Amino acid sequence: MTTPWTPAEFEQQLRSLxxxxxxxxxxxxxxxxxxxxAAQLRGWVANRFYYQVTxxxxxxxxLFNCPDREVRxxxxxxxxxxxxxxxTDHISNGGIxxxxxxxxxxxxxxxxxxxxRHVLPGVRFAVDAYINFVHxxxxxxxxCSSLTELFAPTAHRQRxxxxxxxxxxxxxxxxxxxxxxxxxxxxxVDHGLALTLQHFTTVEQQQRALQILKFKLDxxxxxxxxxxxxxxxxxxxxxxxxxxxxx
Amino acid sequence: MTTPWTPAEFEQQLRSLxxxxxxxxxxxxxxxxxxxxAAQLRGWVANRFYYQVTxxxxxxxxLFNCPDREVRxxxxxxxxxxxxxxxTDHISNGGIxxxxxxxxxxxxxxxxxxxxRHVLPGVRFAVDAYINFVHxxxxxxxxCSSLTELFAPTAHRQRxxxxxxxxxxxxxxxxxxxxxxxxxxxxxVDHGLALTLQHFTTVEQQQRALQILKFKLDxxxxxxxxxxxxxxxxxxxxxxxxxxxxx
Numbered sequence: 001m002t003t004p005w006t007p008a009e010f011e012q013q014l015r016s017l018x019x020x021x022x023x024x025x026x027x028x029x030x031x032x033x034x035x036x037x038a039a040q041l042r043g044w045v046a047n048r049f050y051y052q053v054t055x056x057x058x059x060x061x062x063l064f065n066c067p068d069r070e071v072r073x074x075x076x077x078x079x080x081x082x083x084x085x086x087x088t089d090h091i092s093n094g095g096i097x098x099x100x101x102x103x104x105x106x107x108x109x110x111x112x113x114x115x116x117r118h119v120l121p122g123v124r125f126a127v128d129a130y131i132n133f134v135h136x137x138x139x140x141x142x143x144c145s146s147l148t149e150l151f152a153p154t155a156h157r158q159r160x161x162x163x164x165x166x167x168x169x170x171x172x173x174x175x176x177x178x179x180x181x182x183x184x185x186x187x188x189v190d191h192g193l194a195l196t197l198q199h200f201t202t203v204e205q206q207q208r209a210l211q212i213l214k215f216k217l218d219x220x221x222x223x224x225x226x227x228x229x230x231x232x233x234x235x236x237x238x239x240x241x242x243x244x245x246x247x
Numbered sequence: 248m249t250t251p252w253t254p255a256e257f258e259q260q261l262r263s264l265x266x267x268x269x270x271x272x273x274x275x276x277x278x279x280x281x282x283x284x285a286a287q288l289r290g291w292v293a294n295r296f297y298y299q300v301t302x303x304x305x306x307x308x309x310l311f312n313c314p315d316r317e318v319r320x321x322x323x324x325x326x327x328x329x330x331x332x333x334x335t336d337h338i339s340n341g342g343i344x345x346x347x348x349x350x351x352x353x354x355x356x357x358x359x360x361x362x363x364r365h366v367l368p369g370v371r372f373a374v375d376a377y378i379n380f381v382h383x384x385x386x387x388x389x390x391c392s393s394l395t396e397l398f399a400p401t402a403h404r405q406r407x408x409x410x411x412x413x414x415x416x417x418x419x420x421x422x423x424x425x426x427x428x429x430x431x432x433x434x435x436v437d438h439g440l441a442l443t444l445q446h447f448t449t450v451e452q453q454q455r456a457l458q459i460l461k462f463k464l465d466x467x468x469x470x471x472x473x474x475x476x477x478x479x480x481x482x483x484x485x486x487x488x489x490x491x492x493x494x
Contacts, residue, residue: 020485121465122472125372132379218368221484222473225369229476237468238267 007197010206014147014196017213021151022220023158027228032158034166041167042108043231045099046118047223051127052099056082058131058142066139074191075143081184095184098177105174121237122226130219137212140199144209145216147196149189156181254444257453261394261443264460268398269467270405274475279405281413288414289355290478292346293365294470298374299346303329305378305389313386321438322390328431342431345424352421368484369473377466384459387446391456392463394443396436403428 005013022028030036031044059078066072084094100110112118134142156178164172200209230236252260269275277283278291306325313319331341347357359365381389403425411419447456477483 019488024485024488026482026487122369122373122469125376125466125469126369128379129372129375132375218484219372222369222372225473225476225482225484226469228482229472229480233476233480235273235472235475237465237472238271240273241266241271243266 002203004201004203005206010197010200010209011193013206013210014193014213015150017210017217018151020214020217020221021148021155022217022224023151023155025221025224025228027224027232028155028158030232032162032166034162036167038107038167038169040231042103042106043118044227045103045106046108046113047120047123047227049099049103049113050116050119050123051223052082052096054127054131056096058134061131061135062139062142065135065137065142068139071139071143071195078188081180095177095180098180102174102177105171120226120230122229123223126219126222126226130216133215140195141208141212143192143195144200144212146192147189147213148216148220149185149192152185152189153182156185249450251448251450252453257444257447257456258440260453260457261440261460262397264457264464265398267461267464267468268395268402269464269471270398270402272468272471272475274471274479275402275405277479279409279413281409283414285354285414285416287478289350289353290365291474292350292353293355293360294367294370294474296346296350296360297363297366297370298470299329299343301374301378303343305381308378308382309386309389312382312384312389315386318386318390318442325435328427342424342427345427349421349424352418367473367477369476370470373466373469373473377463380462387442388455388459390439390442391447391459393439394436394460395463395467396432396439399432399436400429403432 004010023032027044031041036044056079059075059082063072063075063079066075080094082095084097100113103113104110108118130145134145137145159178160175160182163170163175196209200206251257274291278288283291303326306322306329310319310322310326313322327341329342331344347360350360351357355365377392381392384392406425407422407429410417410422443456447453
């Protein structure tokens, strides 16, 4: 390839990576098909919470790296959306609070989410790889790594469609997080995509952008790998270690 | 607990965490029992190589953080052992070269190790968690995180004992890495253990040291989790994604 893609072609290339989105992971397909038991679903909610609480710090790292005030003025909305803003009437007090309520609706007490006792090392390492990447990368690469949001509305819609039928024991009010994200993710991705199309213009840059998006897809997929091994294959860390002689 | 452990008690507590060492992971027990096929063994060799090449950079991060010249003068030997030193007659040109020869003996060409094409994202995230920890931590915490070496000679001995019987197609000369590490790891751990016993003296510090060693055990275990899912369960990343329409 010797000439760069047009913005429309480049966008198409980025969107085509959606075939690797974690909605295709067996853990998620089992979820949408109603094949998870309560413990498995709770494991997902508790592990995914580590991603939720890391995202505002990831976005703060991006703000830290970004010298462009106009970009920061828009990007900061992501932190407000997740943490909740200074105003007490900010929607649902933010995505983290909404996820805590999702946890409660699923039967995971908020203390157990907040103290991260259920977070698997493999999930932690994958999420930390994401925040470390954004911390160390150029801010435009950080923006690009957020573009898995291109594919997120599908995932939220699948959850909203399948959970009430398959998991009727979960209070429907607990699903508010997914409803909120349908609008938020749409708005966020418009901004992130426009910045990416604007800044990655050479052949090398566009190839690099695809690599970055693939890295982020690896993060999401690997999180589910850890959950699959622990909760579907019943192989959580140290599952075979005899503890009785040492406790 | 209100009084700190004596050095001997503290050492015993550290050593007791050896029950979580990755030699107990199903992937390793299969290895020692001769249950891995060639592709699975090669997968391990290629993924573990990412750990090998990261270790000298991890030790360089520790040198960077350490203001104590006497410690640095001893610790630097680890980098020399892995990378090979300036003198051309340094033993086997170091552990990385020895691992490349191990790879060749197992049928993995050195280019395939060096370009890291086989490295699974979950392995990369786990190893990167280790180097990032050492980079960001106090140097004494970095030292403590190296103490899985307490348990390493057992692993190397198990490999030297089981491989020739179970995997006779591997040239015995290729196992030199394990033979070298039997002596090197013994010497390294004496230094790392002495520093840890000397610096972690309060109740809180000793508890923290156990957490750090457990974190490092998590890194090693999680690496094998990723290999187990990919090579034993045949679930490498994106194994179920149809590529034909996109290539």
